[in-house]
Amino acid sequence: THGILNAVSWGLLLPMGAIFARYLKTFKSADPAWFYLHVACQLIGYGVGVSGWATGIHLGNLSKGITYSLHRNIGITVFALGTLQSFLKIFALFLRPKKDHKYRVYWNAYHHSVGYTIIILGIVNIFKGMSILNVEQKWKTGYIITISILGGIAVILEAVTWSIVLKRRKEENKSYNGASNGHLPLSM
Ligand code: HEM
Ligand code: HEM
Incomplete structure (x- = not known):
């Protein structure tokens, strides 16, 4: 139960959510x-x-005397960062900073870097967890295939997005004589 809940959430839903964004x-x-x-x-x-x-x-408390320190520490870190990430963002929704506010750049850079840190640490911990549990190789292979598919989708979309952005940039430069700035979707 612990493995499945964590693999689906940290390992699938959060990376998918980042792809959507x-x-x-x-x-x-x-x-x-x-x-x-x-x-x-x-x-x-x-x-x-x-x-x-x-x-x-809970599992850690049940097995007194056995502590998987690295798995535990990464686990606690992703939990803490995830909590910070979600609560701060919801809090910010109520503050409603304007889309072009100058602090917004820093705020987005912060949200992006913490976001990708959570996703990478989450995936690392899933592999650690699978090793602790000594799962059959097929589970590891299955998870590797799944995140590779997500990664592959991301690489393709990255290329598509850049081609759209560059095309848009060219068109905007033509019509506004280089005055475009600030509304490129990839610039944080
Ligand atoms: C654990 C929870 C979360 C994680 C791991 C996460 C992760 C991310 C990541 C990685 C990006 C960057 C995508 C890119 O490269 O463009 C992003 C963007 C964004 N996220 Fe989150 N996010 C979380 C929760 C939230 C919540 C709760 C909200 C709102 C209530 C939110 C609002 C946004 C917005 C508005 C952007 C786009 C910022 C921009 O570039 O304009 N996120 N998030
Ligand atoms: C990001 C995902 C994960 C988080 C946040 C997480 C978190 C934790 C934490 C905090 C502990 C307690 C460690 C201790 O006190 O010794 C633990 C133990 C454990 N986890 Fe995970 N875990 C994750 C993923 C997984 C996965 C995917 C598996 C297996 C497929 C797994 C298997 C285990 C096992 C076997 C234990 C040891 C239980 C014991 O003490 O006997 N974990 N995990």
Whole structure:
């Protein structure tokens, strides 16, 4: 139960949510759908992730004397960062900073870097957990194939997005004589 809850949340939902935020944003027709998809994935992922994390702490308490320190520490770190990430973002929604506010750049850079840190640490911990549990190779292979598919989708969308952005940039430069700035979807 602990493994499945954690693999689905930290290992699938949060990476999928990041893909929605990064790539759907480019398509003007997908605005604001990308935002709702991102928030839904991350909040469900975070919720399931917390229950998975709690089962981990419970398992740790049941086996007194055995502590998997690295798995435990990474687990506690992703839980803490995930909590910070979700609560701060929801709090910010109420503050409603303007889209072009100068602090928004720093705020987004912060949200992005903490977001990708959570995703990478989560995936590392899933592999650690599978080793502790000594799962059959097929589970590891299955998870590797799944995240490779997600990674492959991300690489393709990255290329598609950049070609759209560069085309848009060219067109905007033509019509406004180089005055475009600030509304490129990939610039944080
Ligand atoms: C654990 C929870 C979360 C994680 C791991 C996470 C992760 C991310 C990541 C990695 C990106 C960057 C995508 C890119 O490269 O463009 C992003 C963007 C974004 N996220 Fe989250 N997120 C979380 C929760 C939330 C919540 C709860 C909200 C809102 C209530 C939110 C709102 C946004 C917005 C508005 C952006 C786009 C910022 C921009 O570039 O304009 N996120 N998130
Ligand atoms: C990001 C995902 C994960 C988090 C946050 C997490 C968190 C934790 C925590 C906090 C502990 C307690 C460690 C201790 O006190 O010794 C733990 C233990 C454990 N976890 Fe995870 N875990 C994750 C993924 C996984 C996965 C995917 C598996 C297996 C497929 C797994 C298997 C285990 C096992 C077997 C234990 C040891 C239980 C014991 O003490 O006997 N974990 N986990």
